[in-house]
Amino acid sequence: MGRWEPNARGRLEQAALELYVERGYEQTPVAEITKRAGLTERTFFRHFTDKREVLFAGSGRLEELCVAAVAAAPTTASPMEAVAAALDAAAGAFEERGDLVGLRQGVIDSNAELRERELIKLASLSGALADALRGRGVAEPAAELTAESAIAVLKVAFRRWIDGGRERPLRPLLAECFDVLRTLSARGAASAG
């Protein structure tokens, strides 16, 4: 496996995101990423399948984190409280990554193929949350609706967080979106359906 490079993965990610922002994702070959990171292409491909994976490698970890949080929520927690705990865990992971989150989102927003990939990852997260809720005994359609609502809250709160330059932390933005969703839902719809 070659010699150990201190924090090679993090250095590659940082270099890749900087270059994707500076020159555009499509215009950045792997060779440029490794040059900036001071590492070899062989090292790059030990960590990532391709240059797109630099942007999406974290999605799997995020999903695991969210699923674990749903499973760990108190048995007294309602379905919506359980997914709120999942988004709370996700918010912690996003806040920890700091500027990288904003850089990454800028790259994704500027490329249609990457935006599609992001939608697929969110659909996958929704499916995983619904599974985790079913694992807590939540029936259908409540499990799927709760999972989809969580994704809605995450999308809207995350967008506000990024667009606001991350000045307000993500957690209160998530809480606010859950509150707004409750108010909106209370002002019913079924009678019109």
Place this chain on the structure above:
Amino acid sequence: MGRWEPNARGRLEQAALELYVERGYEQTPVAEITKRAGLTERTFFRHFTDKREVLFAGSGRLEELCVAAVAAAPTTASPMEAVAAALDAAAGAFEERGDLVGLRQGVIDSNAELRERELIKLASLSGALADALRGRGVAEPAAELTAESAIAVLKVAFRRWIDGGRERPLRPLLAECFDVLRTLSARGAASAG
């Protein structure tokens, strides 16, 4: 533009969907579709850009229908009631298409690229609904959250409708999902966020 073919578009769509189900989407060339429909390839390409568009040409119309319903909702309607009216209009269009809806969904479910395309169309519908709500004076994040909730309800109710062989009509399934969403949201989440 060549001679007029009675209901050419409908015949092409019917033939395409049958063949996509029987032989698989990827294994069906346009020539087979036109052969079954008893029409020429030239006629096909007057109606559709390619064989994928047969599956997604209706999405634009659906979006227009939904946006118009939001705009036409009474001024007293809450945001959630306005999107419920949109889904009600959508349900009418789906019910009208009958078996074609089930055939289409089977084709989409069996192909990853088509599933991705469907996610993109739903994201587009969500954006259009949020725009229509903003047009009614709904502020953020309520507009986006309402639109995303509507998509959640549509996805879950539509899936139940199809999986149940369309025995229960779509409208009560939509109403039920709005009800469940209200109950779920009422059992709060913000305090855990």
